[in-house]
Amino acid sequence: MKKLLWIAAAVLGISTAQSQENKTSLIAGYTNANLKSKVEAFDETESENIKSNGFFVGLTHQIDLSNQVSFVPGFIYTQVKAEEADESDNYIQVPLFLRYRVADKIAFLAGPKFEYLTNLDEELEDYINELSFGLGLGVEITIIEHLSFLANYSFQLNNSYTEDFEKEVASQAGISSSELDITAKHQFINLGLAYKF
Numbered sequence: 001m002k003k004l005l006w007i008a009a010a011v012l013g014i015s016t017a018q019s020q021e022n023k024t025s026l027i028a029g030y031t032n033a034n035l036k037s038k039v040e041a042f043d044e045t046e047s048e049n050i051k052s053n054g055f056f057v058g059l060t061h062q063i064d065l066s067n068q069v070s071f072v073p074g075f076i077y078t079q080v081k082a083e084e085a086d087e088s089d090n091y092i093q094v095p096l097f098l099r100y101r102v103a104d105k106i107a108f109l110a111g112p113k114f115e116y117l118t119n120l121d122e123e124l125e126d127y128i129n130e131l132s133f134g135l136g137l138g139v140e141i142t143i144i145e146h147l148s149f150l151a152n153y154s155f156q157l158n159n160s161y162t163e164d165f166e167k168e169v170a171s172q173a174g175i176s177s178s179e180l181d182i183t184a185k186h187q188f189i190n191l192g193l194a195y196k197f
Contacts, residue, residue: 027150028057029192033080033089035160037184041175054080054088056190062099070099072109078188092116093188095136095154105142111135113154115186127165132156132186140194148194153187160184 033052038045058076065071074095081088097111113136120130138152161182170177 023062023196025060025062025148025194025196026058027060027074027076027192027194029055029150029190031056031078031080032189034187035184036187038182040181041173041179050082050084052080052082052085052089054078056093056192058093060095060194062196068101070101072097072099078115078190087119090118092118095152097136097138099140107140109136109138109140109152115156127162127168129158129160129162132158132160134158134186138190146196148196150190150192150194152190154190155187156185158185160186 031054033054035050035052036047037050038047056076056078058074060072060074060076063071063073072095074093074097076093076095078091078093079088080091093113093115095111095113097109097113099107099109101107113134115132115134117128117130117132120128134154134156136152136154138150141149143149161184163177166180166182167177169182170180173180
């Protein structure tokens with residue numbers, strides 16, 4: 001967790017110092033998360049989707065690389081809660097996006113995104129990966145000067161479950177872990193506003 005925070009702070013700090021023309025944005029809005037889990041065993045597959053809703057708030061910083069292309073790192077706090085869950089899941093998300101301006105008021109964004117689950121129970125630390133990584137795609141539409149609408153979608157690439165979790169489930173089922181494949185991956189949709197200052 002500390003390493004991720006230091007990396008994010010360093011990226012944003014270096015970015016801010018590089019040019020006075022670059023702009024920092026305060027962003028906030030609605031988040032929809034979908035956890036897709038899949039279990040494969042003996043040529044049979046079962047899947048489940050768990051949907052959560054919540055909010056995000058954070059900072060991004062735009063570093064202009066050319067007239068059309070910019071590098072936009074960010075540091076975002078996200079909280080989501082499923083209807084059947086007792087508690088919310090809290091994430092620190094660090095997107096490292098490239099921004100391509102296609103018109104005066106429209107830009108597309110894409111790039112890697114890292115997520116850290118901050119409130120993982122201690123008894124689950126051996127079974128769930130706190131740090132995940134994925135890819136994100138988005139669009140930014142300028143509404144008025146300094147204010148933009150944001151929409152982005154991101155999907156996780158690594159497995160949220162560890163090998164220890166798969167081995168534990170296989171052991172309880174009385175089968176070999178090689179006969180079992182369990183995966184869980186998040187998808188996030190963020191809709192919100194960005195205020196540049």
